[in-house]
Amino acid sequence: MVSLPQGFPAGAELPDVVLELGELFSRAGFDLSLVGGPVRDLFLGRVSPDLDFTTDATPEEIIHVVTGWADTHWDIGRAFGTIGIRRGHDTLEVTTYRAEAYDPASRKPQVRFGDSLADDLLRRDFTVNAMALRLPSFELVDPHGGVRDLYAGLLRTPATPEQSFSDDPLRMMRAARFAAQLGLKVAEEVRTAMTQMAGRLQIVSAERIQAELVKLICGAHPRAGVDVMVETGLADIVLPEVPALKLTDDEHHRHKDVYQHSLQVMEQAAQLETGPEGPVPGPDFVLRFAALMHDVGKPKTRRFEPGGGVSFRHHDVVGAKLTRKRMQALKFDKETIRAVSHLVELHMRFYGYGDQGWTDSAVRRYVTDAGDQLERLHRLTRSDVTTRNRKKAARLARNYGELETRIAQLQEQEELAKIRPHLDGKQIMEILDIPPGPVVGRAYNFLLEHRMEHGPVDHEAAVALLRQWAAENL
Template structure:
């Protein structure tokens, strides 16, 4: 590893490949600097997953310089001046100095190559990312006070916020993301520009917005990022269902409105994630996003009852539909949409367990309906308790402890995760002497229902049950 010069944190480090690449470019007569996130993370005492470099060399000159040194290269980003490299197990990206701007009506950046490091840094998104280390000397270049802003935990832009966000409106989402990831406060002038320019985000592709949203939700402080999106109006474009919660009174007249309740559920869900060896390793986007979206059906289902009470009947079902529609608009993949919406739809299923004991059949259905989302559903349901009433919170917590214990007990006896009918399709056709068709499906459903209600039975009993049912149905 390469030791850093005086002034850098003693525990900061970089792999040898960084200085090696600097020497390769110096030998070829080109400048090279480590830039952006890797430099920022050195001052935060973190290991950056990416190694990004900038240079005065053109893409063709980059390729010529690393010929014979890099183990592999790819030029899929050549149009943007970026060449990807692999050296050993390290992946590197080298980009020609550039300036980048958006046409007001276009989603795609217009790229212009530059010829010096200082001009390249001023076009970057925030001062904490506008620092560079010249290689191989490791001279720090920080013309916009990035180190100062890191110490102050402040997010500012190198140019004016208006210029920065006009160049790339997605940077407004990045501001919220860095608030969530790094715990930085946004400078007043930056927040003002975000609020005034939020509509510009509409020209950015859904895919780019989605990627920033995922990083925000998976950050160390997602509540701060979501709150900033709502305060600036970005959420009105990206997740309009969330600011709509501010207009909805809670049916329990709690001290928090539904919006604040949802943010607290998000925080509590994060606290229930596990380490890498557990069933829900952190950060878990599916759990976190379901926690944020679980009550978005309330505004559409709010009803004022006699006596002044407020109800939100079926907000779980409505919320799942709204969540699916929003995630489809943001171009999430089908599996992620299915997982999140399933949790939203099931998040109310537990309530009532504490008032009346569930039958074994009800417990089986709870597990079967949750499917592969059971561990997340456990955590979402527990997170949904935000009452200040300690007695009520303890009662709900105890009730869910009891439910989990019963699930574990039944699982040990019955392999709940693999619940199937007493007989499969082949056996059904053999017992009844029928060919494939609707009758087989009806018989399968009957046996599954019986399995749910009564638990497992011996094969002989299952055969008799099937024959009796078929006789009642007129199936021969």
């Protein structure tokens, strides 16, 4: 590791490979600077996962300079001026100075190479990311006050916000993301531009928006990021179901704010994540996003009852469908969509049993229906308690604790996570001497239902049950 000179935070270091690369480019007659996130993170006392560089060398010249020094390189980003490099255990990206702009009708940035570091920094998204370290001298270049803004906790743009967001509308999502990741406050002029230009986000591909949303939800302050999205209108484009939660209050405001409740549930769910060795290592996007979306079915199911009450019957089922549709539009993979929407659909299941206690069959159904999402469902259900009534909160926590105890007790007796009927399809066909078909499925479901209600039985008892069912139904 290389220690940085006076003027940087005490203990600030960079990998040796940074200095080596700087000296390599210097000897070849090119400028090279470490830029963006790695420089910002030096002042935050964080270790950046990225090592990004910018240079006046063209992609062809970059390849020529690193040949023989790099273990390997790749040019998949060559059209954007970026060459990837691997040296030992370090992965680096070197990009030619550039200016990036969007055509109003295009979803893809139009790349134009620049010829100076100053111009390159001007075109970057925010001042905290528009700092560079010239190499190998380690001279800090900060023309737009990035260090000042970082210590002030403020997010501003190097150029005007309007120009910055016109060049790349995705930067509006990044503003919300940095509020979530770094706890930065979005400057008023930036917030105003975001509000005025939110609609321009529609030209950005769903995949790019999805990537920013995941980073936002997994940030240290996800509530702040979601608030920025909602207050500026970005959420109307990306997640319209979330701002719609504000409409679930009645006109007299006698019922809880479902939007604020959902943000609190998301925060509480994040607090229940575990370390790397636990069942739900944080940050966990699936748990957090399910917590945010768990009540999105309420606006469509809201009913005003006689006497002033408000009901949201079946909002869990409706919410799961809305969540699935939204995630599909954002191009999430099938497994993530399945996991999140399943949690949304199950988040009310615990309350269906109230204080009546949990029978063995009810526990089996709960575990079986949750499947591989049981640990997340535990955390989502516990997080979905935001009442200020301490007695009610304590009662709900106690009841759920009793459910978890019942699950643990039954798991010692039975393999709940692998509940199967007493006999499989092949055994059913052999015992009843029938071919594959609907009857096998009906028999299978009967045995599974019996297993849920009564627990496991031995083989002889299972055969007797099957023959009795066949005598009565075939």
